[in-house]
Amino acid sequence: MDILITMSNIMFxxxxxxxxxxxxxxxxxxxxxxxxxxxxxxxxxxxxxxxxSLKCLFIRKEFDxxxxxxxxLDYLKYRWQPNGCDIKRFDGIDFLKRMKGxxxxxxxxxxxxxxWQSLVCLLNGAVGGSxxxxxxxxxxxxxxxxxxxxxxxxxxxxxxxxxRMEAFRKGLNTWAKWVNSDLNPNTKLFFQGISxxxxxxxxxxxxxxxxxxxxTEPLKGSTYPGGVPLAAQVLKQVxxxxxxxxxxxxxxxxxxxxxxxxxxxxxNGFRGMDCTHWCLAGVPDTxxxxxxxxxxxxx
Numbered sequence: 001m002d003i004l005i006t007m008s009n010i011m012f013x014x015x016x017x018x019x020x021x022x023x024x025x026x027x028x029x030x031x032x033x034x035x036x037x038x039x040x041x042x043x044x045x046x047x048x049x050x051x052x053s054l055k056c057l058f059i060r061k062e063f064d065x066x067x068x069x070x071x072x073l074d075y076l077k078y079r080w081q082p083n084g085c086d087i088k089r090f091d092g093i094d095f096l097k098r099m100k101g102x103x104x105x106x107x108x109x110x111x112x113x114x115x116w117q118s119l120v121c122l123l124n125g126a127v128g129g130s131x132x133x134x135x136x137x138x139x140x141x142x143x144x145x146x147x148x149x150x151x152x153x154x155x156x157x158x159x160x161x162x163x164r165m166e167a168f169r170k171g172l173n174t175w176a177k178w179v180n181s182d183l184n185p186n187t188k189l190f191f192q193g194i195s196x197x198x199x200x201x202x203x204x205x206x207x208x209x210x211x212x213x214x215x216t217e218p219l220k221g222s223t224y225p226g227g228v229p230l231a232a233q234v235l236k237q238v239x240x241x242x243x244x245x246x247x248x249x250x251x252x253x254x255x256x257x258x259x260x261x262x263x264x265x266x267x268n269g270f271r272g273m274d275c276t277h278w279c280l281a282g283v284p285d286t287x288x289x290x291x292x293x294x295x296x297x298x299x
Contacts, residue, residue: 035085037290038251042218042258045079049281050090050289051125056280058120060113061269065279070267072216075279080255080286083222088296090289092126098295111195114277118284165230172238180244189246190291191239193253194232197276198260202226212275215261224257248294252287259283 053059053066061068080087106116151158152167183189201209203226204219219225232253239247256262262283263275278284 035082037082037085037087037293038255039222040080040082040255041220041222042078042255043081044074044077046077048079049076050285051121051281053121053281055128056121056124058117058124059280060117062110062274062277063114063117063264063280064269065264065267065282068264068267068269068271070264070279074216075259075261076281078218078259080289087289087293090122090285090292092123095292095295096123096127108192111277112192114195114280115192115284115287118280118282119288121280122285122288165234168231169234169238172235173242176238176242179247183245185245188248190248190250190294191235192287193249193251194229194235195276195278196229196253196257198263199275200226204257204260211265211273212260212263213265213273215263215265217261219258219260221258222254224254226257228253250287250291250294252290255286256283 053064059067066073104119106112106119108115151160152162153159154162154167154170179189198204198212198215199210201207203224205225236249239249256278259278262278264277264279265275266273267279268274268277
């Protein structure tokens with residue numbers, strides 16, 4: 001079996017899929033129960049992780065925590081449990097059958113790359129011994145978004161910085177115009193929600209903590225003490241009001257906020273403190289499990 005996975009890096013994080021998917025009995029049950037896949041809590045599960053990272057050769061050194069010495073492995077053993085329903089375990093063989101003849105493209109930054117590499121490893125674990133070819137490009141010809149860290153182009157003028165949330169909103173609105181005018185109607189579009197970082201301990205009731213280096217377990221419960229980040233609120237506002245075509249939000253923000261233990265911290269190829277990206281195996285595998293569940297629901 002040959003697998004081709006395509007990756008393109010652009011500022012905004014979204015996933016789009018050209019596909020028509022049939023529903024399933026599991027999906028029908030979720031819809032009938034009105035289950036919100038994104039409200040729940042993390043439970044310890046000895047059957048996890050969903051793949052062995054030591055057998056996946058596609059993991060970038062930024063995300064390969066086991067290779068770079070992480071010894072506390074409990075972070076690998078947590079499963080996302082929605083309130084009021086169960087979600088189907090990721091089935092790589094079924095995913096590939098459903099995707100046969102279709103294309104899956106991830107567009108985004110390094111966190112989108114984190115998400116994409118998780119999917120590649122999940123598929124690799126399901127069909128060990130397969131030929132997997134990856135392609136990565138730096139742009140997509142049909143759309144270009146620009147950004148500078150110190151200067152921002154706004155209404156045709158380059159300005160010295162501006163309110164970052166206002167810049168984010170303007171960028172999303174520009175992206176929304178492209179979706180409305182140019183997106184192929186046969187394309188199914190998912191927007192990955194805001195992925196949180198963990199550098200401010202007071203956000204999870206540990207004042208004085210300045211990174212994630214000593215975090216070994218998720219927060220208990222379903223809510224994050226620090227609340228929903230403003231960027232997530234802006235995103236939902238734009239998606240609900242400015243887009244005429246269907247865009248499905250993978251609302252992974254709160255469930256990921258609860259995983260202060262899931263980052264590489266110092267266990268990465270650069271040895272820097274990273275509380276932004278995620279270890280693989282780890283939290284992005286749940287993002288893909290939720291993506292799979294959304295697909296089964298035939299959104």
